[in-house]
Amino acid sequence: MLYQTHARIHLDNIRFNIAGIRQVIGPERKLLISVKANAYGHGAVEVSRLAESIGVDWLGVATVPEGLELRQAGIQLPILKFSPAFPEEMESTVKSGITLTVCERANVNMLQQVCRSANLQADVHLKVETGMGRIGVSAAEAPTLAAHIERECPNLQLDGIFTHLPVSDDSDPAYTRAQIEHFKAIVGAIHAAIGRRVSLVHCANSGAVLGHAPGWLDLVRPGVMVYGTYPDPGTPRTIPLKPGLSLITRVSFLKKVAAGTSIGYGRTWFAPQDTWIATIPIGYADGFNRLFSNRGRVLINGRSYPIVGRICMDQSMIDLGDETDVLVGDEVVLIGKSGAEEITCAEWAQVLQTITYEVTCQINARVERVYK
Template structure:
């Protein structure tokens, strides 16, 4: 029992989620977003599993370092850096490793062409069009000219894409449909200007779940690959299994008398004599301090509240007046025990955030395991 606190990536569940996504989108290609260390699940084991099993066709990363790490781990499958690279050496690092780059403007496109020419290589690029996210991307009307410019510069224009800010909610349907219509017009205009682009792609998880009209040639799910909906209200049109289990063990247990307080700030006082278990996990591991006096964990198959403030390295749990708990007993922070389950969505709700952030917070201090 070398490590008390372990995050287990359920590769079997992630594979099942990708199979369910494939089933939903039919013949379309699937890009699995593995950026931000696969949303905190471990980009290398997740990418290696995806390549070995063919669970997806493409990988999506955010940074050059993420792309390099995946290639260094031996993963060769098509990979797109979803945002443009800034420095020449970042562009070169991607081009030499066959990592496709996003281009968003004349400037970014010319830079990739110049760096690739210096390296004597052909770079693959995907032109990003801004249809309403207002983050990165060229204006829709510039796309045909930029596409022709990419061809003239000797780039391989492999993809055309855009992004959707509200595909995951009922209230966002109208805006998303307008974006899809704009994007379809852009794809037609680019095709008329220089021929069809190989891979036209738009759909994030929200659109996989709620907008079949946004699927084009490839879908780009992230959060649903790891088992959560992008929003609690998103239509759950694909069955999903949790990608993460997070456990620790009781490090200390003691009796606390009625009225005694627990932890920093003395924010919780025992309403009765009880047993308090201490667990060696805190915000220094990514178990948010926002869960102070709000979160719950599973001990002995029962749901038990976090009491007092979550500390940097430890937290306290009220296991109840009659519980027998021993040092070393398993404690579930996320996952199932007995008939109970704590989900990533539940933690997100308690923290006032989204499931994406909950799993991204689990940091390198936590030991990692995989379940195949």
């Protein structure tokens, strides 16, 4: 079957990446994979189904609707929402068996009240702030809040304590090493305050899975590496990864233009010679960023060609040169392999001055996902 613009999701490669993580962390430690933001653009339901079938222990989401979508699709794995819920979301979330994050007293009390009224029991994970500067109870207040949950909230069960590492992907490990030690000390103080050990203590995102074994603790929480990219070019490549997706379209129109002809909005590019121009049916509404205007490249039949003119909303133009054997309908690779050539997410991230996370997340819903 021929597709127009589509993202080919390499479930076999995602499986390979998960197997590599499992091999390194060992069979006892729990493995949570982050499937937020539609599994970083790869399809949350399909990736979660794969995860469930190969022994992943937990899934992580950012929002309640993301968690509910997985439950509606029949996913039964434990799901952690990485941040607190708003009051109106709490009952449906707990009823769906989605574990909530808590990090401040008013939110804890609201959750307790909702659970008592609905006669529900909820597992919660306490998020501690140790350097990310985003959400989390402070180190000083963490033991008191944990003791409050333990003693004053009979409908809540404190099942996890976690924090987040902002520079675990950095080639300089010093800050993250100190942060992990600080987090362990806070966890010790929480355990002393409640008189027992909480079962799931965790902090390791991809950077820490790759470079900080002391942070693996009871559970690891990788995201981006599951989808085949390293969080930063400087992160140690201790686990081999294969790309989770390719982005493909096809030539929709061909024309030969005379030297001096302008191409596209704003007339930003003029043909330096008589040349063949291909149009492709993908634009910034699909996530083919407008910053690629006159900058990026694509692959056709194993050869690399420059993008010329501005990226439009739905279409873009490619310079094929003064002679070509390219035909309407030929496959065009924007991310992925063609013959011996490859365009990686990391190359996109470099051109766009961003991170690979944004590259795959920004591939729009209009782009059909095709699962291999």
